[in-house]
Amino acid sequence: MDAGIISSPTSYLKHRLGPLPAERQLGDLEAWWQRSGKVSSATIDRQGTPWLRMFDRFGARVDEILYPPEYWEMLRTGYRAGAVWRAFAEESLLGPYQIGYVTSFFDPGLYCPYIVSLATAVPLFKYAESSVREQFLPFLLRRDDSVWQGATWMTEAGGGSDLGANVETVARRSEGKWLLTGEKYFASNAGADLAVVAARPEGGASGVRGLALFLLPRRKVDGSLNYLIRRLKDKTGTRSVPTGEVELHASEAYLLGDAAKGIYSILEVLNLSRVANSIGSVGLSQRALSEAWTFAEKRIAFGKPIIDQPLLRRQFDARMETLKAAFCLAWECVTLLNQVWRETPPYSERYHLFRLVAHLSKYWTAEVAVDMAEWAMKVHGGMGVLAEYPVERLLREAMVLPIWEGTPHRQILDGLEVMMRKKAHRLLLDYLVERGGEPETLTPLQAVAETWLALEPEAREAEGESYFRALAEQTARTLTLLPR
Ligand SMILES: Cc1cc2nc3c(=O)[nH]c(=O)nc-3n(C[C@H](O)[C@H](O)[C@H](O)COP(=O)(O)OP(=O)(O)OC[C@H]3O[C@@H](n4cnc5c(N)ncnc54)[C@H](O)[C@@H]3O)c2cc1C
Structure with a gap:
C-alpha cells in the first residue's frame, strides 16, 4: 500500500470496497476539506466551546449558539453532499456512512451532527404518524442550506448506561398533546430543529420497558422555544458539535410508534450511532x-528516516493490518445495518446478528482509534504533544469514542445478552461461512464464544472483556481474509 492511499479517505474506501457509486461526490467533498475545511476545522477546535447567547436585549430567551460563519459552511457541506438525504433518495445507508468516513478523517466531531440528524430522520420515517412524518421529515431531507438538523437525547444526569433507572423525563398527555418535562444532561447538537428524546409516559412501567421515544421540535406550534439550553459543555474534543444541557418544561412532543415498544426504537436510534x-x-x-x-x-534519526528503522517499520506494518481489520469490521456492520434498518419488532435473525456485530465493532474500533492516536503521538516524539500540530487533536478527539453511544462495559454486556438470548454468535459463524469463510478457520472464534458462555453467570460477566475483545478482533481479522 502506498502513502497516497493512506492519506486519502476516498482512496482508502475505494481500495477496500472497489468502485464507489458516488466516488466523484466523495472526491469533491474530500477536495473541499483539503482546500478549506481543514483550516476552518482547526480554527473551531482552537476556539473551544462556542458561545451561547441566552437572552435578547429585552430579556427574552433566545438560546442561540454562536459559531463563526466557517462552521456553518463546514457543517452544510456534508449535508449538501448527502449525509442524510441520500439514505432516503437512494434507499441505502451506504452513501451517508461513506460521507461519514470522509468527514471523520478530517473532523471526527463533525460526524456527530450528521449521524444524529440521520438517526432522527429514520425513526420519524418509520414510526411517526403520517401527518407528523409529512410535516417534519421533508425539512431533514432538504438538499440545500435550509436543511434542518436532528439530535438524539437520552442521557440524564443520573447516568447513561442504566437508562431504565435514570431517565426521569416524564411525558404527560394534555388536550391531545404530549408534553415532556425533564432535563437532558448530554445533548449533542443542542439547538437542533428536531430531536428524538427518551421519556417515560406518566404511569408507565418502571425500567427500560416503560420508556418511549418522542419527537421534540425546537419550536412550539406558536413559534416560541420548545426547549431551553441551560449551558454548553466545555469538552476536550468534538468541538465541532455543541453539547449542552437541555431543559424541557411541558415541551410539545409527538410519540414515535407504540409506547409499549419504545425501548426498541430507542435502541434502533443508538445502533445507527454506534455504527457511525x-x-x-x-x-x-x-x-x-x-x-x-x-x-x-x-x-531523520541515526542516519535515515525513522520509518526505515526496523522497529518502527514493524509497528507501521502491524498498524496497517489493524486498520484493515477495523475497517472490515466497521464496514461489515454498515452492510448488515443496510439490510435491516427498515425492520420493526419482532426482528429477524439478521437483525440480531447485526446487533452483535455492532457491539463488537463499536467496542473494538473505538479501542483501536484511541490506541492509534496515542501511537501516532509517540511517533511524533515531542512534536506530538504540541497543540499546533494535528496529532495532539486526534488523541483528544479519540477519547470520547469508547464512551459515547455506550461505554465498553455496555457493549460487552449487551453483546453477551444477544449471544445468550438469540444465539447471535452462531448466527455470526454461519454468516462468516456464507461470506466465504472456511469453516475450519472459524474454530478459534467458536471456541472463544462457547468457552465464554459456558462460564458461571458471575464469572461470565467479570471476565467478559478478554473474551469480547478476542471475539471482536478475531471477527475483524477473519473478515480481512474474505472476498469483498
Ligand atoms: C461529549 C459527549 C456528548 C454526548 N452526547 C450525547 C447525546 O447527544 N445524547 C445522549 O443521549 N447522550 C450523550 N452523551 C452521553 C453518553 O452517551 C454517556 O456519557 C454514556 O452513555 C455513558 O453514560 P455516563 O456518562 O452517564 O456513565 P455511567 O452510565 O454513569 O457509567 C459510568 C461507568 O460505569 C460503567 N458501568 C455502568 N454499568 C456497568 C456495569 N453493569 N458493569 C460494569 N461497568 C458499568 C460504565 O461503563 C462507565 O465506565 C454524550 C457524552 C459525551 C461525553
Whole structure:
C-alpha cells in the first residue's frame, strides 16, 4: 500500500470496497476539506466551546449558539453532499456512512451532527404518524442550506448506561398533546430543529420497558422555544458539535410508534450511532496513521528516516493490518445495518446478528482509534504533544469514542445478552461461512464464544472483556481474509 492511499479517505474506501457509486461526490467533498475545511476545522477546535447567547436585549430567551460563519459552511457541506438525504433518495445507508468516513478523517466531531440528524430522520420515517412524518421529515431531507438538523437525547444526569433507572423525563398527555418535562444532561447538537428524546409516559412501567421515544421540535406550534439550553459543555474534543444541557418544561412532543415498544426504537436510534462511531473511529485511525507516516518519512534519526528503522517499520506494518481489520469490521456492520434498518419488532435473525456485530465493532474500533492516536503521538516524539500540530487533536478527539453511544462495559454486556438470548454468535459463524469463510478457520472464534458462555453467570460477566475483545478482533481479522 502506498502513502497516497493512506492519506486519502476516498482512496482508502475505494481500495477496500472497489468502485464507489458516488466516488466523484466523495472526491469533491474530500477536495473541499483539503482546500478549506481543514483550516476552518482547526480554527473551531482552537476556539473551544462556542458561545451561547441566552437572552435578547429585552430579556427574552433566545438560546442561540454562536459559531463563526466557517462552521456553518463546514457543517452544510456534508449535508449538501448527502449525509442524510441520500439514505432516503437512494434507499441505502451506504452513501451517508461513506460521507461519514470522509468527514471523520478530517473532523471526527463533525460526524456527530450528521449521524444524529440521520438517526432522527429514520425513526420519524418509520414510526411517526403520517401527518407528523409529512410535516417534519421533508425539512431533514432538504438538499440545500435550509436543511434542518436532528439530535438524539437520552442521557440524564443520573447516568447513561442504566437508562431504565435514570431517565426521569416524564411525558404527560394534555388536550391531545404530549408534553415532556425533564432535563437532558448530554445533548449533542443542542439547538437542533428536531430531536428524538427518551421519556417515560406518566404511569408507565418502571425500567427500560416503560420508556418511549418522542419527537421534540425546537419550536412550539406558536413559534416560541420548545426547549431551553441551560449551558454548553466545555469538552476536550468534538468541538465541532455543541453539547449542552437541555431543559424541557411541558415541551410539545409527538410519540414515535407504540409506547409499549419504545425501548426498541430507542435502541434502533443508538445502533445507527454506534455504527457511525465505528466508521468515525476507523476514519480517525486512518488519519492518525497517515499523519504518523508523513512525519516518519521525513524525520531523520541515526542516519535515515525513522520509518526505515526496523522497529518502527514493524509497528507501521502491524498498524496497517489493524486498520484493515477495523475497517472490515466497521464496514461489515454498515452492510448488515443496510439490510435491516427498515425492520420493526419482532426482528429477524439478521437483525440480531447485526446487533452483535455492532457491539463488537463499536467496542473494538473505538479501542483501536484511541490506541492509534496515542501511537501516532509517540511517533511524533515531542512534536506530538504540541497543540499546533494535528496529532495532539486526534488523541483528544479519540477519547470520547469508547464512551459515547455506550461505554465498553455496555457493549460487552449487551453483546453477551444477544449471544445468550438469540444465539447471535452462531448466527455470526454461519454468516462468516456464507461470506466465504472456511469453516475450519472459524474454530478459534467458536471456541472463544462457547468457552465464554459456558462460564458461571458471575464469572461470565467479570471476565467478559478478554473474551469480547478476542471475539471482536478475531471477527475483524477473519473478515480481512474474505472476498469483498
Ligand atoms: C461529549 C459527549 C456528548 C454526548 N452526547 C450525547 C447525546 O447527544 N445524547 C445522549 O443521549 N447522550 C450523550 N452523551 C452521553 C453518553 O452517551 C454517556 O456519557 C454514556 O452513555 C455513558 O453514560 P455516563 O456518562 O452517564 O456513565 P455511567 O452510565 O454513569 O457509567 C459510568 C461507568 O460505569 C460503567 N458501568 C455502568 N454499568 C456497568 C456495569 N453493569 N458493569 C460494569 N461497568 C458499568 C460504565 O461503563 C462507565 O465506565 C454524550 C457524552 C459525551 C461525553
